Amino acid sequence: MNLKKSLLIIVLVLLVDQISKVYVKTNFVLGESIDVFTWFKILFIENEGAAWGTKLSDLLPISESAGKLVLTIFRLFAIFGIGYWLWDNIKKQSPRTLVLAVSLIFAGALGNIIDSVFYGMIFDESSNQVATLFSSEPYGKLFYGKVVDMLYFPLVDTSWPDWVPSLGGKSFRFFEPVFNIADTAISTGVGILIVFNKKAFPKPEKQTEG
Template identity: 75%
Template sequence: MGLKKSILLIILILIIDQVSKFYIKTNFVLGESVDVYNWFKILFIENEGAAWGAKLSDILPISDNTGKLVLTIFRLFAIVGIGYWLFDIIKKQSPRTYILAVCLIFAGALGNILDSVFYGVLFDASNGNVATLFSDEPYGSLFYGKVVDMLYFPMVDTTWPEWMPYFGGSRFRFFEPVFNIADTAISTGVGILIVFNKRVFGEHDEEVDTSITSEEDYLSAKE
């Protein structure tokens, strides 16, 4: 998988991710939901923190604004590192599966970074009303945007039996997190690296082994 195809894939994911977020922001009020199926809903929420809504201010003795800024800056450094990683494996002609996985991770990370960096100055607040693009009164500032999430799969929504210790009578819902296309791309990329670990990281070694036909070839390959 070459550089051009990788760039096209990344652009395609970014377009789908951003179009879906723009649509939700400009058509849904915060907290509004639409049932697609019993097990799939479009639910508009905004994530101010990291994965699963976690905040640095919940862990460190810093304000929410400082935590948000630190997280956004960290994401920017991370995307540079992932970009270098992707360029390096393309240059080395790594296995296609490997490049595909890193493309997905890069595109997903970049998609959420766009929200964090720019959405605060592009939109006004979605609380109680539909947001306006290029509003005169944006809800935040540069680097203080919120990530838009909307995909929700409550495939199981029930209550634990009363006889169960500790959990009895409490509500159980699977799958609870609300996420977006960018999150899906990241999770898929990481999943590919885990599931196809041997194919991703062992393919080059196998190719070298099949090309060795003599002891001299083996010693040359080792050098």
């Protein structure tokens, strides 16, 4: 896969990701949801931390503000690393499967970084109101934005049977996490690397002695 095709994938993912996030931010109140199907909802939440909403302040003796800054800076370093990996693979004419996967991972990571870096500067609060784009009273500042999530698939929404020890009567929901298009791109890229590992990382052919 050449550079133009890789860039096309990245741009398309970023456009869909950012358009969907801006739409949800400017049309939904935080926590609001609509049912698309019984097993698929648009549910607006904001993620201040890493995967599954984990915060560095929950793991390290630092403030939430410091943890958010460290996480955003780490993401910026990571995106440069992934970008170099992608460029190097294209330069070396690596297998199409590998370039496709890394392009998706790069696009997804960049999509979430845009939220983390800029959203705090351009949106106001979404709690109890619909946010305004390019607000004169933004909710944060550079590097302190919150990642917008909205895709929710409660494929199973029920309760544990009463006879199950310690869990009986409690709610059971699958799939619980709420995510976005950028997360989907990252997961798809990682999935391609796992499922098509041999195509992405082919072993060099052994030269036969003549």
